[in-house]
Amino acid sequence: MKRIASVGIILILVGLISACSAQALSVSDVWARPGTADNNSAVYFVIDNPTAADDVLLSASATVAQAVELHESMMDGDVMKMVPQENVPVPAREQVQFKQGGLHVMLIGLTQDLNPGDHFTVNLNFENAGEMALDVEVREP
Numbered sequence: 576m577k578r579i580a581s582v583g584i585i586l587i588l589v590g591l592i593s594a595c596s597a598q599a600l601s602v603s604d605v606w607a608r609p610g611t612a613d614n615n616s617a618v619y620f621v622i623d624n625p626t627a628a629d630d631v632l633l634s635a636s637a638t639v640a641q642a643v644e645l646h647e648s649m650m651d652g653d654v655m656k657m658v659p660q661e662n663v664p665v666p667a668r669e670q671v672q673f674k675q676g677g678l679h680v681m682l683i684g685l686t687q688d689l690n691p692g693d694h695f696t697v698n699l700n701f702e703n704a705g706e707m708a709l710d711v712e713v714r715e716p
């Protein structure tokens with residue numbers, strides 16, 4: 576009887592641990608617009624933070640561009656302009672969308688052509704979740 580009880584407790588603990596590990600920050604729907612060498616492109620995705628802790632996207636890096644910046648597009652009167660972001664907060668239990676006309680990872684000065692179907696890597700650096708390597712697919716918008 577005692578033994579059955581302790582097995583039960585162990586199963587509960589295992590269940591709790593796997594529930595916790597499933598609740599990690601994740602990034603999905605990763606894609607980039609096509610571009611040619613020396614021009615610019617942008618990377619889009621969705622960050623999902625199911626955890627109880629706020630996180631912050633601190634920076635992004637990639638070898639396919641000379642510079643990589645966090646930007647947000649916004650309307651200034653009739654003109655769409657891009658504003659560099661020092662970082663992007665990802666609050667607890669929220670999703671943050673990087674999408675056309677909004678937040679994006681700007682690839683400045685491409686070191687190679689990006690054609691539809693190509694894949695490359697972008698690294699995101701989060702305050703809590705740490706470094707995350709994304710497989711990016713180039714796609715027509």
Ligand SMILES: [Cu+2]
Nearest residue numbers: 646657679681
């Ligand atoms: Cu931009």
